[in-house]
């Protein structure tokens with residue numbers, strides 16, 4: 001099995017939204033921001049190549065954002081999914097499976113694209129089976145008013161209509177050595193992905209733990225729909241993660257791709273941080 005980190009651009013997100021009730025004098029020591037209080041957030045996907053499977057976890061904002069949407073979301077396309085995959089020698093056609101952690105626009109926007117020179121949507125990964133949790137899908141179809149702004153119909157409805165969307169109803173192994181876990185604090189039915197390779201377990205935690213600073217149990221993002229559920233979920237997951245030596249992979253941390261964990265007298269904290277490629 002080979003596991004690659006895939007960069008797909010940067011979003012600038014408000015620091016207050018990233019760290020919720022944590023005051024700026026505290027979070028600013030752990031995460032950089034600019035004069036407008038905006039934090040650069042990576043949009044990192046993961047590619048897993050195992051035998052005949054080429055599995056992509058999430059696919060960034062994609063290429064469909066209008067100029068005003070890109071501006072509204074402070075999106076910087078300094079890298080993109082296509083370029084990052086091509087660099088590794090893969091094309092969109094090579095992808096056999098796309099696993100969506102959840103369907104907020106910055107995680108699933110790359111699943112569809114406009115046919116060249118038209119306004120007609122097509123699947124970006126024509127040969128892939130797409131996977132999302134059943135609970136997240138039901139939430140996508142019936143969002144509350146706040147979450148609705150993050151769910152774009154053009155990102156997922158063509159995937160559903162193609163018949164290539166499959167629903168994950170419970171936690172467990174989705175592929176050999178690739179397990180999904182379901183969390184409900186950030187949004188209902190977020191799937192984190194645990195990848196086991198060479199006696200290491202990498203946890204793709206998605207927006208459940210978006211940056212290394214968010215490893216602190218109480219540093220809960222204001223983006224999270226159900227903050228007290230996040231607290232409970234993080235406490236339980238970090239306990240397991242430190243006991244079992246999981247390595248966390250951060251989708252949104254601009255500087256840190258991965259970290260190991262340690263148990264201290266003030267709870268579970270990051271230990272070392274490193275790039276994914278240094279592990280294998």
Ligand SMILES: [Zn+2]
Nearest residue numbers: 102104186207
């Ligand atoms: Zn999200």
